[in-house]
Amino acid sequence: MKKLIEHFSDYPMISNDKHDYIRYRMGRIKHQLWIKNRKNKHEIIIDTHDKFILDNLKPGKTCVFGSAGYYLEELVENLTVVEQWPIVKKFYPNAQIIEDRSEIAKVNGRIFDNFVVVNNRGDAMCELSVVENYISKYVQTMKPGCLFFYSFRDTQIVGWNRLTKDHRNYFLNFAKHIENTYSLNLVWHDIKFAIKEKDGAGNYDILENPDTTNGNIKYLFEYKSKTKKIND
Amino acid sequence: MVIPLIAKNKKIKVVEPFALYKWAKNFKRIQDRFYNQKYKLRRIQQVEDFITLNNFNKVYHIKEVRLDLELPKTVFINDINDADLILVTHQGYARYPCEGIIEQIETWLERCPKLYLCLNRHYLNIDNKKINLTLPEEFQKAITSWLQQSLSKHRVIDLSRDYVDYGRHFTWSLPDRHYFIEKI
Secondary structure: OOEEEOOHHHOOEOOOHHHHHHHHHHOOOOHHHHHHHHOOOOEEEEEHHHHHHHHHOOOOOEEEEOOOHHHHOOOOOOEEEEEOOOOHHHHOOOOEEOOOOHHHHHHHOOOEEEEEEEOOHHHOOEOHHHHHHHHHHHHOOEEEEEEEEEEEOHHHEOOOOOOOOOHHHHHHHHHHHHHHHHOEEEEEEEEOOOOOOOOOOOOOOOOOOOOOOOOOEEEEEEEOOOOOOOOO | OOOOOEEOOEEEEEEOOOOOOOOHHHHHHHHHOOEOOOEEEHHHHHHHHHHHHOOOOEEEEEOOOOOOOOOOOOEEOOOHHHOOEEEEOOHHHHHOOHHHHHHHHHHHHHHOOEEEEEEOHHHOOOOOOOOOOOOOOOHHHHHHHHHHHHOOOEEEEEOOOOOOOOOOOOOOOOOOEEEEEEEO
């Protein structure tokens, strides 16, 4: 009889570059954009949320954390790409690799004018209290006025009751808590959930919430400032 | 600052966000290859044991991810009306609205009175609708209570193991909440 397994850590995983790359790529949908774009001499493909971010970046230094941000290299000046998977260094040598998020500030200091986290797998499958702890580390890298683009999927947040809580209020209240606690002024948000209606045959679609690539919960905060005019 | 739609002599093409590739059907097989040793998901063993020990011989399986079930004596049939058990492991039904899940269960039970249903807890109430039932605050208990109250004419047995799922329990290979639902 085969050994039974319940949890990722029940047996040691293989550790080699191929394995690490597959695991990294499974959680980084936008890595595919980099694969598409890097050899294309004529065209750069981005999605509408990328366009929103690019349209709203402040001049200065931008950090993209845990979001395969190297696909934006040709579009963002002074870009720092930070990842937690050492395998990234193999195909994108400019990446900063860190273990703990507190290293981002230790390595770079408080230098960033923009800080971007788009549906980072490393920020998912945890409670909002853990997300808050991560955000507290990101804040340490931000200059006053820094724009903080943060997005994720509600389906990958743990520790809340999806049947009894109003989802929109839950995530809006979280943003307000972050605003009050970290001097991060919420200047824009986009919270969308699936709209389910029966088709002609009386069936529902089996789709998830909108924008599983970037996340259906999107915030834009401004650190210690509230002057940002949104280009939407 | 609005970016021009050209950069470094390249045209910028803006597309709607979309899933750039689909792992879904092979997700379990990809995860299987994370390990040198041969192993089996406990939850898959649970499904197989349930079918074998309860002598279900004709199973109508509604699936998405390839599970590689090992049930040599079981016939997987194509006509739901001939089944003695409907087995649902397709992730998509958890993404129905809650009332749609209940309606779908009722429809299945009209075709076959015994149903083994696997639901991915992370998708439930995908459309953020208020549920007019009194439910426990603990999410896993609330899921069971919602099913039992909504299907009060049927027998709903919770076969799930309770734990907080931090994404390391292979839930996207085989959904985590398991229920045997029987028409009475």
